[in-house]
Amino acid sequence: MTPIERPNCGTCGAALPGRLAQARMITCEFCGTSSVLRDKVFEIAGSGGEMLDAPSLIQLGHSVMVRSLNLMPTGHARFSYGRGWWDEFWCIDGQGEGHWLSVDEGNYALERDLHRHNWPKDFRARFGATAQIMTEIYKVTEAETASCLAVRGEFPEELELGEAHLYFDLSAKDSAMATYEKWDGGEAWSIGHWIDPWDVKAS
Amino acid sequence: MKAPQDQTHAFNCTQCGAGLDILGGGRVKTHVCPYCRSELDAQDNYKIIRQFRDMKRPETPFDLGMTGQVWGVDFTIIGTMAWAEYYGGKRWDWVDHQVYSHTHGYGWLSVENGHVSYSRKTRDVPSPTYISESVIENSEARPSVRFQNETFRYYGSGKASPTFIEGEFNFRPSMDDKLRYVDLMGGDRMLSIIDSGKEREYEVTELPDQPSLLDSFGVSKDRRPRARGVHPLDAIDRSPLQLFIRNLALAGAALAVIVGIGVAFKGDEIAESGRTGTNSEIRLPFAVTNETGLTQITISANANNSWAWFEAELTDADDEPVAAFERGVEYYTGSDWKEGSRRVSTQVKLLPGSYTVYVSMVEAKVDWPNGRLASNMEARVRQGVANPDWLWGAAAILGLIGFVFMGQRYLRSARRWSGSDWSDD
Numbered sequence: 287m288t289p290i291e292r293p294n295c296g297t298c299g300a301a302l303p304g305r306l307a308q309a310r311m312i313t314c315e316f317c318g319t320s321s322v323l324r325d326k327v328f329e330i331a332g333s334g335g336e337m338l339d340a341p342s343l344i345q346l347g348h349s350v351m352v353r354s355l356n357l358m359p360t361g362h363a364r365f366s367y368g369r370g371w372w373d374e375f376w377c378i379d380g381q382g383e384g385h386w387l388s389v390d391e392g393n394y395a396l397e398r399d400l401h402r403h404n405w406p407k408d409f410r411a412r413f414g415a416t417a418q419i420m421t422e423i424y425k426v427t428e429a430e431t432a433s434c435l436a437v438r439g440e441f442p443e444e445l446e447l448g449e450a451h452l453y454f455d456l457s458a459k460d461s462a463m464a465t466y467e468k469w470d471g472g473e474a475w476s477i478g479h480w481i482d483p484w485d486v487k488a489s
Numbered sequence: 490m491k492a493p494q495d496q497t498h499a500f501n502c503t504q505c506g507a508g509l510d511i512l513g514g515g516r517v518k519t520h521v522c523p524y525c526r527s528e529l530d531a532q533d534n535y536k537i538i539r540q541f542r543d544m545k546r547p548e549t550p551f552d553l554g555m556t557g558q559v560w561g562v563d564f565t566i567i568g569t570m571a572w573a574e575y576y577g578g579k580r581w582d583w584v585d586h587q588v589y590s591h592t593h594g595y596g597w598l599s600v601e602n603g604h605v606s607y608s609r610k611t612r613d614v615p616s617p618t619y620i621s622e623s624v625i626e627n628s629e630a631r632p633s634v635r636f637q638n639e640t641f642r643y644y645g646s647g648k649a650s651p652t653f654i655e656g657e658f659n660f661r662p663s664m665d666d667k668l669r670y671v672d673l674m675g676g677d678r679m680l681s682i683i684d685s686g687k688e689r690e691y692e693v694t695e696l697p698d699q700p701s702l703l704d705s706f707g708v709s710k711d712r713r714p715r716a717r718g719v720h721p722l723d724a725i726d727r728s729p730l731q732l733f734i735r736n737l738a739l740a741g742a743a744l745a746v747i748v749g750i751g752v753a754f755k756g757d758e759i760a761e762s763g764r765t766g767t768n769s770e771i772r773l774p775f776a777v778t779n780e781t782g783l784t785q786i787t788i789s790a791n792a793n794n795s796w797a798w799f800e801a802e803l804t805d806a807d808d809e810p811v812a813a814f815e816r817g818v819e820y821y822t823g824s825d826w827k828e829g830s831r832r833v834s835t836q837v838k839l840l841p842g843s844y845t846v847y848v849s850m851v852e853a854k855v856d857w858p859n860g861r862l863a864s865n866m867e868a869r870v871r872q873g874v875a876n877p878d879w880l881w882g883a884a885a886i887l888g889l890i891g892f893v894f895m896g897q898r899y900l901r902s903a904r905r906w907s908g909s910d911w912s913d914d
Contacts, residue, residue: 341563341591369532370515391514392594461612480612483593484560 293328295319302328309440311361320437322444335436335447337364343488344375344389346439351487352396356380357387361439365432376441384442386476394486395463397478405475411454411466419477424456424464502527503535512554512567513589513657521568521662523553523655531657541664544653547571549584549600550708553656557706559598559607559697564588566598566706568656574649581647587658595659599694603714605702606722608681608694613637619682619689620671622646631911634673634680636691641673641680644721645910674906677724696722719904731894739891742884749880756785756874762848764865767797771848775870776841782873783836786846789867792820792831794860797853801835801868806843821857836874846870 293302295314302312302321310323313334321328344350349358361376372390379385386397406417406424413429433450451469458464461480467473499510505525511517513531519538520529526544529535547569555566568587573580583601585608590596596609615636620643624632631643648669654662671682679694703713727735760775767790777784790797796819803812819829846868853862 343592367515391516392590392592457612459614482611482613483590 293321296321296328303440309360309442311437311441311444313438313440315438318438320447332447334438335364335434337362337436337438342373342389343483343486344373344387345488346375349489350377350387351489352387352394352481353485355385355396357385359387359439361437361441363437363441363445364435366435367430367432371435376439386478392483394481394483395465395478396481397463397465397476400464400475400477404477409466411452411468413454415454417456417464417466419458419464419475422458422462424458424462426454427457428455429453500535503529504537504540510554511657512565513587513595513659514591516595516659517567517589517657519658519661521654521656521658526655528654528661538661541654544655544664546655547582547584547653549586550605550703550712550714551586551598551600551706555706555708557702559588559596559702559705562590562593564590564593564596564598566656568658569653570651570655570658570662571653572649573652574647576647582652584653587656589657597692600714602718602720603716604696604720604723605699605714606679606694606696606720608692611691611693614691615641615673615680615682619684620646620673625671632673636673636675636680639675639678641675641678643909643911644672644674644679644906645908646671647910674721674909677722679722694722696720718908719901721905721908723905724901727894735891735894738887738894742888742891745880745884745887749877749884752875752877752880756782756871758869758871760868760870762868764867767850767853767863767866769849771866771868772845773848773868773870774843774845776843777839777872778841779873780841782875784839785834785836785871785874787832787834787869787871788816788818788848789832789869790818790850790863791865792818792853792861792863794821794857795819795853795855795862796829797863797866798851799833799866800849800851802847803837804845804847808845811839811844812837815851818863836876839872 294300295302295317297319298314298317300314300316302314311320312328313320318334320332320334344359346359346362349356357377357379359375359377363374364371365374372388375387377385377387388395400419404420406419409415409417413426415426417424430453431450432453434445434447437445449469451467454466456464456466463480464475464477466475499508501507502509502522502525504522504527507522507524509520509522517531520531520535521541522529526541528538528541530538549569551566553566553569557564565588566586567589570585571582572585573582583599586598588596588598596607599606599608613636615634617634620632625643625646633640633642648667650667651662651664654664666685669684673680677695681692681694683690683692760773762771762773765771786801788799788801796817798815798817800815801813802810805811814835816833816835818831818833820831821828848868850863850866855862
């Protein structure tokens with residue numbers, strides 16, 4: 287983590303949190319306004335949405351042990367898939383590496399971005415499809431449309447509230463999993479593992 | 490989870506109009522109305538899928554909506570599913586309750602033989618990934634798998650079908666389901682391989698502390714299940730103090746044996762008569778120089794399937810009697826057995842000085858076929874000898890304590906495995 291300048295919220299003027307070098311999006315903890323880094327300047331992106339309380343083992347600013355990894359959640363995004371929702375936490379480990387920790391009704395997954403040169407080729411995004419990522423074969427076990435409901439904290443990328451995107455969860459052996467996301471003008475792959483909820487220990 | 494801002498806690502059954510609580514999260518797929526038994530699609534406006542009939546409500550201490558804790562985590566009972574298995578003219582029944590936690594997701598509380606266990610799906614896969622019926626039938630030893638660095642050994646298998654369905658589930662249950670399961674037991678966990686014919690899942694089962702679990706869910710005294718037998722996962726949970734005592738006792742016994750052996754061989758030989766005919770007397774002078782320890786006088790004779798009785802007298806340098814004793818040897822042998830000893834010892838406390846021991850055989854008898862009377866005898870004297878008998882006693886007592894602990898565990902383990910359908914035949 288490398289703290290750099292501390293900009294102010296464009297809406298209420300409060301100092302934005304000491305942000306991380308990777309942060310591209312910060313939410314003001316006072317008024318909830320989201321600011322996005324564009325051309326080295328934080329611009330107002332809009333409201334961070336309403337993040338209603340819900341029981342969770344993960345809390346912003348409170349470290350959490352995931353198996354043997356100590357993570358500090360710095361960003362919290364909530365996504366809706368229509369009949370329900372899940373949370374995504376942007377977390378930083380002790381080496382300053384970022385991870386996405388997703389929490390969906392006791393299903394925990396720890397993922398990191400998959401480098402573009404490892405993206406599977408000729409992947410046909412649909413339920414039941416398979417994809418080879420490096421040497422492992424993954425199978426799509428869930429395909430849904432999701433939209434971002436609310437954001438808090440800091441993120442390495444811009445998350446747009448209300449914007450719908452497709453996501454495909456893929457699973458492989460030994461709890462390995464991957465996610466493919468597609469939205470207007472972009473796509474991304476991430477890869478990781480399912481985590482047993484009993485292996486997540488909140489500080 | 491239902492989005493907090495959109496959370497709906499209740500709805501009316503689309504078949505019978507009964508008010509139904511929504512207890513599970515957004516991953517619930519099915520809601521079976523407890524009143525009209527209609528199966529409703531929780532992901533499509535509770536459209537009626539079908540109606541279950543002729544279901545007999547099982548006996549269970551849990552009701553839909555009950556909340557409690559499993560190892561400190563809040564869970565709510567959201568569904569009830571009873572199962573039956575038939576084999577060899579016998580029937581087994583158990584009840585699974587789907588439970589839901591906002592933080593730990595979905596799992597099961599299962600009631601069988603009065604025990605309540607907690608199961609949850611695992612995404613880790615054992616090696617090998619499956620144990621087929623033919624493997625079970627043809628294996629000479631219990632099949633086993635490795636899972637999360639632990640070996641799980643075959644416990645039982647079978648095919649079960651539902652007899653009752655009610656409430657919410659994160660899958661779509663059917664009265665026509667036929668699940669093949671293989672249970673494998675590790676140290677304090679059971680791994681179940683569940684094959685529905687469409688997919689294969691793995692579940693881990695553990696046994697929470699029963700009273701605190703039932704207390705937590707508010708199960709009244711009159712509804713508490715009466716446990717029958719020992720649950721396979723009910724291992725003896727020794728306190729660290731008990732384990733320390735067991736290990737200390739076993740280590741003490743081993744130490745006593747080692748020290749006892751050392752003590753038994755302690756001392757120096759100071760006199761030896763050599764072989765002498767039993768028809769004459771042994772006269773063996775010796776000098777004790779060691780102020781500590783005992784003096785040991787050993788008499789041996791070549792009796793075979795017979796016994797011999799000896800008298801011994803010990804005198805000092807002035808030929809005054811110091812001690813006298815009688816000892817016998819008896820030795821019997823067959824083609825694959827032997828009994829008794831051709832040697833006998835006595836220990837006395839002597840001050841440094843000169844002594845003489847006189848040994849003579851006073852009686853002998855052959856009392857076994859092919860026996861032979863002792864024809865020669867020998868006396869040996871050692872000084873500085875210690876008596877290890879108290880060490881043998883200590884070893885026996887400490888060993889007994891340790892083995893009682895171990896025996897308890899063995900008996901418990903045998904009872905835990907007693908419900909297994911595995912036969913070494």
